[in-house]
Amino acid sequence: MIDVMDDASAYMEIIKKNIEYEHHMKYGDWSEKGLYEELYEVICEIVCVKHRTVKVNGEDYPYELVCRTAQCP
Numbered sequence: 840m841i842d843v844m845d846d847a848s849a850y851m852e853i854i855k856k857n858i859e860y861e862h863h864m865k866y867g868d869w870s871e872k873g874l875y876e877e878l879y880e881v882i883c884e885i886v887c888v889k890h891r892t893v894k895v896n897g898e899d900y901p902y903e904l905v906c907r908t909a910q911c912p
Contacts, residue, residue, distance in 0.1 A: 847887040854882050 855861065863875050885893060885905060892899040 847883075850886050851883050854879065854886065858882070 858875075858879065860875070860879055864872060867875060890902045893902055893905040894900075895905065
């Protein structure tokens with residue numbers, strides 16, 4: 840279980856770096872910070888928590904397809 844948590848934490852840090860999260864939180868428009876936080880959380884959930892399907896724009900897609908498209912580990 841610890842390895843899974845370590846992996847998830849590592850992926851979350853990589854995601855933060857890839858989307859320049861800290862920069863947007865520090866310098867971004869205050870009205871967009873909530874949206875950016877929500878997007879970060881959604882990306883982390885997709886990458887770190889396996890689901891059978893993922894709902895995108897109201898449509899269910901296989902998890903593997905969404906992850907392949909998003910280049911999940």
